[in-house]
Amino acid sequence: MKYLMFIYQPKDFDANALTESEYQAVAAQYAAVTATPNVTPGLPAGLPKDAVTVRVQNGETVTAQGPYQEHAVGAYLEFEADTIDAAVELAARIPAARLGGAVEVRPAQKYW
Structure with a gap:
């Protein structure tokens, strides 16, 4: 099944406030997820x-x-997995989930 992940950045997140090494670490984590x-x-x-x-x-x-919405979607991705648990595991690897934002996971399915 395909899952959509909507990545919500923290409202007050400022990438410019990160040190170069912090920025590189976050960028590497996003690259690993993609x-x-x-x-x-x-x-x-x-x-x-x-x-x-x-x-x-x-x-x-x-x-x-x-x-x-108050918290705007910063990005999204699609992930194909057998279970929502696998999608949640991937979502937990996305830096926004632990930097004060969130990742919303939804099954990609028609409901109309």
Whole structure:
């Protein structure tokens, strides 16, 4: 089964505040996750301040600056695994999960 992982960076995370060695360690950890077999990395999502949230109300398109959620998705990836436990194990390796952010794991399945 395919699982989607939405990576939420901590709101106050500043990569520029890391030392060079800390930054290199985090970058290496992300690289190791994306090099894992059956992982398909997605594109980085960009900064929340640049997001536009779109709704349609009474037939009219309404936009609002910013992300839909308080914590914006920083990136996503797909992972094919036999169980959700394997997906959770991979999610725990993603640096954002231990640096104050979170990783949401969802089965990729139609529900409509």
